[in-house]
Amino acid sequence: MSEITEAPKKYTKKDFESDQDVRWCPGCGDYAILSAIQKMMPDLGIPRENIVFISGIGCSSRFPYYMNTYGFHTIHGRAPAIATGLRLARPDLKVFVVTGDGDGLSIGGNHLLHVLRRNVNVTILLFNNRIYGLTKGQYSPTSELGKVTKSSPAGSADRPVSPCAFALGAGATFVARTVDRNVAYMEETLRRAAQHHGAAFVEILQNCNVYNDLAWNVLYDRESKIMNELRLEHGKPLLFGPVDDRHGLVLEGATPRVVRVKDAPESVLWVHDDGNTWKAHVLSQLWAPDFPIPIGILMQVEAPAYEEVLLEQERAAIAERGPGDVAKLLVSGDTWRIG
Amino acid sequence: MSDAVASPATAAKPRRQLDRAVVRFAGDSGDGMQVTGEQFATEAAWAGADLVTLPNFPAEIRAPAGTLFGVSSYQLQFGSRRVYTPGDRLDCLVAMNPAALKVHQRDLKDGGLLIVNTAAFEKKNLDRAGYTGNPLDDPALEDHYRLHKVDITRLTMDALEGLPLNVKEKERCKNFFSLGLVSWIYTRPIEPTVAWITKRFAKNPAFAEANTRALKAGYHYGETAEIFTECYGIEPAEMPPGLYRSITGNRALAWGILAAAERTKLTVVYGAYPITPASDVLHEISLHKRFGVRAIQAEDEIAAVGAIVGAAFGGAIGVCASSGPGIALKAEGMNLAVMAELPIVIFDVQRAGPSTGLPTKTEQADLLMALYGRNSESPVVVLAPMTPGDCFFVAYEAIRIALKYMVPVIVLSDGYLASGAEPWLIPDPKTLPDIPVSFRTNPEGFAPYVRDEATLARPWVRPGTAGLEHRIGGLEKENITGNVSYDADNHDLMVRLRAEKVRRVAQEIPPTTVNGPAAGDLLVVGWGSTYGTITAAVEEVQQSGKAVASVHLRHLNPLPPDLGQILRQYERILVPEVNSGQLVRILRAEYLVDAVGFNRVRGLPLSTEEVREAIDQLLKDKR
């Protein structure tokens, strides 16, 4: 539907920086994400005025203020619904949704579910810091069981949800995970997400250095990262571990298992196929310490986008009977004349 | 009621002229009473009567047969003079089973016509209705009413003999027998119903034939059966000339949106989550994709309002409809539109009770919620249609105001208007007021909250406009720049500006129509769906020479600028409402007048009789 006639001018990162002072805490992982997104935007080749960032409420949701595009900082949890209405009204716009683990999975879990299952053509970035940042540090739906916070001094009793597993369960057509401290890789994943047709979901593991510092340390720490980070590459075996002792994954039936590469014939190794929805479900369940944490695109498949189906119905109705005419509608059906 | 005996040219039996009649069809929810009533209304309208209808159906989808709570009914008043209400007391009641008799008998006038289907008065149905004996055997029934015991079921079966239908299918045609009979009694033409049946059952000629036969059999039964000694004629009403149709409030709301979409050439996004009695707006809208109205059945009411706020941000018209429980959920979404100063329209088709309440019953108790039911200072425009047909104009006007002032507008309809129908003089859409739309495109001097001098509206910018990229949101913002601001004085200023913007909508309100003397003993003030009842009651009182007038408010926020002046011309002020006294509080607070309420909260419209009595009482109490 995008009717871009002239080739957009060549942008640089600077073109996407707004005049607002960025107000996150110094050291917050959100800075790296902002920078990665601003850097990746020129690659999309979309005129700046056709881009809209929609967010809910939370530290993460301040994001739109810092992008020199159109932006709407809305209501806690409701950004997916607002973005859906915007896409339906304006399918010519490129729409991003920025949300947090609380915003997207607690108060807005319902809307996130529906924007994904409808496959609305939006790029959803969920900043997962495993904490409620803006409200100063309560546990969130992604906090680990037993998490001690201000609102859970004895440890939280809530079992956490996996955002990627949630997204897959909801029927998302693009699901990926990235880490704020791996800027280059994050940029690449975000670009692929933004280029996806349909609802693209990216969980960005983000550090809240004030209320939940180093929650993702398994993936930050040089040492532990080696055994805990599983880089997903389409068409390549799932490998991790030290260079001299690579580990791999194999699937036995539906059950994943870790093997030492040197002990296993290459033919049994699980080769990543990002078009395989079944295996994506298994991938989304892998978590440390029993398994390495998958980073990258878990799955991407094509499906019709919600608003395009509706618009096609509109076009078909007009093609069949012509555009609506209110004067004719008012006199349709039973009428009678007086006088 | 003036009764004059006329000599009928065609009917063999004498025909008495009436100037109005109130008829109710009642039966089991499976008896087809809604169709019967709707068709009778169509016949009455064809014959030129003015009319108002009142459908009433159980909340349960498939209520057990024969039970009291499974009774479904359809009432209408039609007449040769202006008809304002579906009528209080019945001239004629058709009871298709014992439960229907039990529920509705008390509404029948003494001496009224009571037609019962005797076949349904058997042990099982009597038990289910809680009768210990057969009420038809009670001589008191015949003393009070003109009782006609008709074996409608058997007469229908006889009429359908030889048709290739089974017993059950044949029996189901009995409502058309009743319709035929009542059509004869009130000399209504059955042609429109025959045409309707033919169309409705086009794919099933046997059913078409059966229902037509049942209808005609009922009509002829009236003509020939000895128990009916007379029939009634009602002259066509004097109505403004033109082309008419029947319209319900919900359909009118939907069509009002379509008219605004056509006029503005803007896309409309309609967000909804199903809820009685608002769902029919969604159903109607969904039929009309050709008009550029994009309906989204959202996951809940929060998402529905969110979607339309998103659409409004995108430069489209955002509209959603719901009822009480759903409107409660929309509060935060509406407040985002208040802060972001975006145009959205919310229809609240009010229903009765807090929580789930009485979903299928009517009430006017969301007025204070519409005005004040959101956190902090949250001014929005509130409008209320007066009749089903008025819903069309008010929906259109709501969109016009929302776009002109960049404000949310709430429209308070209700269950009574939603499904009630009236003959509607079809307007020419060209005569509707213009809705000018101008999107800001000039970057020079642009800021998201620079304001129009006359309306205080901020510019509407379509994303996609180069050079106007900007960010807005629910955080308080600095006036003009729209930058996030925690400044104390700025907040105070913004609170005032948002209120003043809504206040200025008063410029749009035409002079208030006073029905009756411009000054006098008593003024009745109403709003919304009580229009018909109040007007009928006031006209009755006026006929007895009393200095009583009424005004009916379509604008509840802001109130009409001339209202204070009008209120002061009367000694007493009466405010009838289907709530515990909401508008009356506002009038007292706003104008310091000693207005008194008349309040009944039964899930039903007020009756003309009780409003008239309240007027009489207040006149008597006059200081």
Ligand SMILES: Cc1ncc(C[n+]2csc(CCOP(=O)(O)OP(=O)(O)O)c2C)c(N)n1
């Ligand atoms: C209706 C409502 N309830 C509660 C809040 C308070 N609130 C604001 S942000 C937030 C949690 C944010 O957590 P998350 O989405 O994880 O964002 P983060 O700040 O961690 O980026 C809460 C509870 C609110 N703004 N609105």
Ligand code: SF4
């Ligand atoms: S509280 Fe945490 S998430 Fe919020 S800005 Fe500070 S560091 Fe970042």
Ligand SMILES: [Mg+2]
């Ligand atoms: Mg968080």
